[in-house]
Amino acid sequence: MATLTSEPKEFTVAKAGTTTSVSGSRLFNRVCIGVMIAFSIIWLIPLFWAIDTAFKPNSETAKLPVTWWIDNPTWSSFASIFRQGDIWHWYASSFITSALIVVLTVVTASMAAFALSRLRFRFQGAILGFILLGLLIPIQVLIVPLFREVGGMGLLNTYWAVILPQVPTAIAVFVFKQFFDGLPKELEEAARMDGASTWWIYRGLAMPLTKPAIAAVAIFTFIWSWNNLLWPLLVLSNPKLMTIPVGLATVQGNFGIRYADTMAAALLGALPLIALFLFFQRQIVEGVAGTGLKG
Amino acid sequence: MTATTYVPRPAEAASADLSRTGRRGRRDDTRPGLAFLAPFLILYVLFVIGPALYGLVMSFFDTSLVKSGLGTFAGFSNYAEAFKSSDFWSSMWHTVWFTILTTPPLVILSFIFAVLAERATHGKWFFRLAFFAPYILPSATMALIWIWLYTPGLGLASAVVQKLGITSPQWLGDPNWAMWSIAAATVWWTLGFNFVLYLAGLQEIPRELYESSSLDGATPWQQMRSITIPLLSRTTTLVIVLQVIALLKVFDQMYIMTSGGPNFSTRPALEYIYDIGFTDYRVGYGAAASTVYFVLLLIVSAIWFIQTRRAERST
Numbered sequence: 001m002a003t004l005t006s007e008p009k010e011f012t013v014a015k016a017g018t019t020t021s022v023s024g025s026r027l028f029n030r031v032c033i034g035v036m037i038a039f040s041i042i043w044l045i046p047l048f049w050a051i052d053t054a055f056k057p058n059s060e061t062a063k064l065p066v067t068w069w070i071d072n073p074t075w076s077s078f079a080s081i082f083r084q085g086d087i088w089h090w091y092a093s094s095f096i097t098s099a100l101i102v103v104l105t106v107v108t109a110s111m112a113a114f115a116l117s118r119l120r121f122r123f124q125g126a127i128l129g130f131i132l133l134g135l136l137i138p139i140q141v142l143i144v145p146l147f148r149e150v151g152g153m154g155l156l157n158t159y160w161a162v163i164l165p166q167v168p169t170a171i172a173v174f175v176f177k178q179f180f181d182g183l184p185k186e187l188e189e190a191a192r193m194d195g196a197s198t199w200w201i202y203r204g205l206a207m208p209l210t211k212p213a214i215a216a217v218a219i220f221t222f223i224w225s226w227n228n229l230l231w232p233l234l235v236l237s238n239p240k241l242m243t244i245p246v247g248l249a250t251v252q253g254n255f256g257i258r259y260a261d262t263m264a265a266a267l268l269g270a271l272p273l274i275a276l277f278l279f280f281q282r283q284i285v286e287g288v289a290g291t292g293l294k295g
Numbered sequence: 296m297t298a299t300t301y302v303p304r305p306a307e308a309a310s311a312d313l314s315r316t317g318r319r320g321r322r323d324d325t326r327p328g329l330a331f332l333a334p335f336l337i338l339y340v341l342f343v344i345g346p347a348l349y350g351l352v353m354s355f356f357d358t359s360l361v362k363s364g365l366g367t368f369a370g371f372s373n374y375a376e377a378f379k380s381s382d383f384w385s386s387m388w389h390t391v392w393f394t395i396l397t398t399p400p401l402v403i404l405s406f407i408f409a410v411l412a413e414r415a416t417h418g419k420w421f422f423r424l425a426f427f428a429p430y431i432l433p434s435a436t437m438a439l440i441w442i443w444l445y446t447p448g449l450g451l452a453s454a455v456v457q458k459l460g461i462t463s464p465q466w467l468g469d470p471n472w473a474m475w476s477i478a479a480a481t482v483w484w485t486l487g488f489n490f491v492l493y494l495a496g497l498q499e500i501p502r503e504l505y506e507s508s509s510l511d512g513a514t515p516w517q518q519m520r521s522i523t524i525p526l527l528s529r530t531t532t533l534v535i536v537l538q539v540i541a542l543l544k545v546f547d548q549m550y551i552m553t554s555g556g557p558n559f560s561t562r563p564a565l566e567y568i569y570d571i572g573f574t575d576y577r578v579g580y581g582a583a584a585s586t587v588y589f590v591l592l593l594i595v596s597a598i599w600f601i602q603t604r605r606a607e608r609s610t
Contacts (some may be wrong), residue, residue: 028515029414036411040425046483047428049451050440066454108335115331119324127332134343136596140544140565141589144572144581145350146342148360168339198327227433229547230565234573248435249551252442259443266439270432277431284431285423288488289495 054078054263061259077264087268089240090247094226094272097162097243101225102218104167109217110210113176114202118188134170139231147234161235162243166225172217179213180206216287219280226273244269350582358579360572366579373583383584385559386567387591389474389549393563394542396478401538402531405486409493410523423494427487434484434547441480442467442552467553470560477548477561484548485541489534496530497523536599543592564588 053061055073081087115121116128139146146165155161183206191201207214229245236242242250248269255262277284354373356365377383405426412422429437444452445466453463466476504522513521546565549555555562555570562570568588572581 032411032414036408036415036422039408040422043425043429043483043486045451046440046444049444053443062449064449066449066451104338108338111331112335115324115328119328119331121323121325121328124328127336130344131335131339134339135600136593137343137347137589138544138592139343140546141585141592142343142346142350144568144578144585145346145353147572148353148358148578149342149346149349164338165342168335168343170339170343173335198324198331202331223431229434229550230569233550234569245433245435245547248433248439252435252439252551259446259449262439263443266436270436273431273433274428277428281420281424285427285491288491 050263050267053260054267056260058258058260062257077258077260078268080261081265081268086239086242086247086251087265090242090244090269091272093159093162093236093241094243097159097232098222098225100159100163101166102221104163105169105172105221106214106218108167109169109172110176110207110214111202113173113180114206116173117177117180118183118201118206119198131170131173134168135174139165143230143234146231150235156235157238157241159241162232165231166228169221172221175217176210176213179210183209212283212286215280215283219276219284220287222276223273223284350585353579354583354586356579357577358582360576360578369579373580374587376580377584377587382559383564383567383587386562386564387588389560389562390543390545390564393474393478393481393545393561394539396474397481397542398535398538400482401486401489402534404482405489405534406493406527406531408486409490409497410519412490412494413497419494423487423491426490429484430487432484435551437480437484438548438551441476441483445476445552468557470557473553473557473561477552480552481542481545481548485538489538492530492534493527496527500526532602536595536602540592540595540599543595564591 049068052068052070054077055075056070057072057074057076060071112131116124116131142165150156150161150165155164187205188201191205196205226243227245228243229249232243232246233249236246239247239250248265251265252262255265353365355369355371356367357369357373358364358366408422408426412419415422432440444450447453447463447465447468450466452466456463464472467473500522505518508518508522544565545563546569549561549563549566550569553561555566564584565588568581568584571584572578
């Protein structure tokens with residue numbers, strides 16, 4: 001850029017370190033932001049349309065012309081989903097399985113990462129490589145043998161069938177290991193001088209310093225396990241045990257043309273995650289940006 | 296644990312393996328190490344490595360889901376059947392075609408949106424919310440919303456298209472349209488993830504580069520070409536590879552929106568395996584198809600692994 005001949009122009013250097021704004025570039029900025037606002041609104045339309053539909057009476061959703069206007073807004077679709085009752089079972093299943101997956105993943109993965117990062121013993125490198133292999137093996141290609149194995153253990157149609165195969169995720173170990181690797185050695189050494197046990201160094205020293213990693217792993221594990229469809233679909237056939245995605249996928253046919261009910265169920269299924277997102281927006285976004293976590 | 300040092304020397308104390316030399320100058324972490332690793336490793340062997348090996352063995356047998364045991368030895372016949380099966384290859388192609396359709400818009404649009412959003416001094420949270428919120432939705436919710444949008448006649452998509460004076464296609468019912476419709480819904484669903492990665496990448500570009508180049512009279516377009524795009528190349532590689540790995544595992548959207556139809560025109564590889572194993576009960580053959588599919592994923596994952604190791608080393 002240095003070769004460009006710079007003609008004299010009136011500059012006003014914007015504070016806050018943004019771009020130098022000549023009146024032309026300010027206009028350009030406005031256009032950019034206008035385009036962005038338009039696209040954001042387009043992006044929100046499907047969600048708003050789902051919400052709009054859910055508040056219509058079922059009869060109004062089948063009326064032409066298609067309109068955003070609701071003649072008789074009503075909660076009745078939500079009420080009927082709750083009354084019909086399956087959704088309570090789905091919520092319970094999703095909460096129980098996701099919460100247990102999160103707890104077991106955080107505990108087992110952080111302990112393994114602690115051993116690999118802060119302890120020194122033989123075959124450490126080999127074990128690390130062995131776990132690295134797991135990054136390459138997605139659960140999706142294991143469904144056939146895994147189903148037989150879990151069936152052989154007599155776990156089909158139990159929460160454990162959903163939970164246990166989703167706990168050992170290699171990526172969680174690596175996220176924790178990266179954090180542990182960054183902790184200063186001096187703290188640990190001082191604790192050892194004072195006679196602290198390895199368990200105490202893990203539980204009392206390393207873990208409290210690793211809160212951002214715990215938050216990232218916990219939130220993402222929760223989102224993934226809450227949203228997982230394929231595996232729970234295979235191992236859960238009892239409607240009382242189904243998780244939200246399995247329930248929504250299997251009953252979608254039963255709603256038929258009751259579009260408002262369908263949308264109400266779809267939104268209720270996503271509600272806990274939407275709440276989680278609004279609550280932890282910063283951590284979720286930083287987690288994505290920092291580690292590139294993706295399901 | 297090769298050398299045993301009783302006198303910790305300063306140089307060694309400062310070195311990386313300081314934790315090896317403790318109070319007594321010597322520490323063997325084997326027992327705590329294995330104890331800490333055990334819970335993870337047991338689950339990992341039981342539910343990842345075990346099934347992987349079991350599946351590999353099973354792929355050489357005529358194993359049935361409804362009979363116990365491995366069944367009769369089949370040699371390579373399951374693999375031969377998979378390689379000859381046009382259904383298998385068309386489902387593999389659907390997975391690849393879906394990935395080809397969705398990757399370019401997912402990468403290019405998220406890049407453009409991130410660059411544009413970066414120019415806003417206020418209200419960036421709103422853009423983040425708008426683009427990232429769909430990513431949080433369960434696939435089932437996303438699929439139900441789009442089935443409704445795509446409903447012939449009553450759906451919003453049809454209404455919008457008709458307003459433009461075009462007769463609305465059978466979005467999900469026409470084999471020529473179904474894959475495109477699912478691809479569009481998927482772009483809507485997952486774009487936010489890439490958008491956030493790009494926003495983070497943009498944060499790391501020093502402001503001064505833009506300031507000095509615009510003092511030199513560079514236009515926004517020139518800045519884009521010679522500053523933004525080159526400096527984001529690492530983010531772009533990350534985005535593309537993560538995206539491709541995720542897209543190759545596609546199952547949910549097709550399963551819920553079209554059940555792989557119409558006429559199997561949208562059935563992805565995973566649904567083929569699902570059908571073979573759990574509808575036809577031919578788990579031996581299903582395991583062989585999984586292995587072939589796994590090789591495809593492995594190639595892409597290997598690229599990702601090399602990429603991240605290189606990125607780690609350069610930081």
